[in-house]
Amino acid sequence: MPVTGIALDIGTSGIRALAIDREAGDAIASAATSWHPLPGTNLIDHLLFSATFGQDLARRIMIRTINGLVEILCDPHSIESMAICGNTGQISLVMGAEIRDLLMSPASLGQKGIRIPDRSARSIDARTLGLEVSCDLHVPPAIRAEVGADALALIHKSGMIGKNSVMAVDLGTNAEMALSAGGKIYVGSAAAGPAIEGQHIRHGMLAAPGAIAGIAYDWGWTLQVLDDTLHPAEGDTIDLGPGTVRRKGQVQARGITGTGVISLVSAGLGKGIITPSNIRAPGGNLVLQDGISFSEEDLVEAGKAFGAIRAGQMTLAETAGTSIDTIHTCHLAGTAGSFVDPLRARDVEIVPPSAGTIVRHGNTSLEMAADLAAGTERLETLQRIADEAEHVAFSGSRIFSDLFIHELAYWCEGAPRFRKTKPWPDPAVHQKPPQWIPETTTFTFPQYRVPVPDWTENSARILKVCPHHALKAGDAGIEVDLRLCRGTSCLRCQRSGLAFDQPDE
Secondary structure, three states: OOOEEEEEEEEOOEEEEEEEEOOOOEEEEEEEEOOOOOOOOOHHHHHHHHHHHOHHHHHHHHHHHHHHHHHHHOOHHHEEEEEEEEOHHHHHHHHOOOOHHHHOOHHHHHHHOOOOOOOOOEEEEHHHHOOOOOOEEEEOOOOEOOEOHHHHHHHHHHOOOOOOOEEEEEOOOOOEEEEEEOOEEEEEEOOOOHHHHOOOOOOEOOOOOOEEEEEEEOOOEEEEEEOOOOOEEEEEEEOOOOOOEEEOOOOOOOEEOHHHHHHHHHHHHHHOOEEOOEEOOHHHEEEEEOOEEEEHHHHHHHHHHHHHHHHHHHHHHHHOOOOHHHOOEEEEEHHHHHHOOHHHHHHOOOOOOOOOEEEEOOOHHHHHHHHHHHOOOOHHHHHHHHHHOEEOOHHHOHHHHHHHHHHHHHHHHOOOOOOOOOOOOOOEEEEOOOOOOOOOEEEEOOOEEEEOOOOOHHHHHHOOOOOOOOEEEOOOEEEEOOOOOOHHHOOHHHHOOOOOOOOOO
């Protein structure tokens, strides 16, 4: 039996586990949840679930899910090492650690006497968390509360340390970013918001079957729609604007992802149909496929996210005493960063236009956890990187505030902004191959069931109150579709009598 290490990546869209042979240095197998086990569509939803219904409930759900993944992968008795990585909030949910500093302003923390917890690197007995393994759990450090271990993983695994004028961006809700310049690493988090992951867009959705994930020109604009295996398939080919269908596609669309939004806005800008903050189409709507459209209101929401990321990048550059136009290499990670068309991302300037090299990474968070579990990486090294990084707090930065106002004026009001008149040359795009490649991957489907001992007319009525159609009758109660549930940002079902905070465990 191979000596096994387990690597865990706790992401906002789900949990991924990787079993490795520590002696051979090979990946054995992986298992992943198809969605996050807590209700909600983003990190704030998950944190608010914990704050509202109790950290212990959230931790038990997370630990139960991890134990299930481990059981799929190997005999727990063979595990000699386990490591975890992810953003600060998700790791805190697993650890049952303080999260209020992630939800409150520094002033509110001081008024309430809440101390910011120590998030240094550490190793703990995994059994103390309820994990059904007899080994240590290695936890890498966060750089700051909003710049977590997943951002540290991108900095380290990209090889940017010690290089000059290199940017790294995790394209997600928190938009963690780093700049290597002048022998230092500058880090920040732009809090781009959920639009970058397809949320707060009228027909937006996370990556799932039926999601429009991109658009490409092929004698008409062909929509790329995710199929049942989450691979892009050919959707309808349309005339961009009125949405006239030139050719019917292979799959039906249900919504549009963040990468689809980036691709669509890029195409609209290039064709002149989009001139922020207007869409030159009937009713200000880009008609896509199967009733899915993109409105001027959606454009403003997307523009806020794009503007926050660009303002953050320029703030890091100014803090480092350089210019955003000197960036020659940009590393991309995160769910959106791993799948977005880098040229489309450059068009909307969430990738610096000057970058002559763009590198797309896979899951650097899981890779770093695997290195720790295999014993080829040391927590001391990661702590040193975290300690030496200079954190730039955008929330208190006058530079960021001024730049973001200009970005908002451009995307939301159509105000002009300076652009380089000479077009930048097309960049070289590289896809970094994954370091750990498992032979098989098994997907699980986390369930959230609320027992209903006595079915009544009100129970049937509760099924209909969810505006997102996330509720259905099950064998022993009401089942919540975690792909659709908005968690504590909605709770209409609870106000109608469902004991949402008492799931079947």
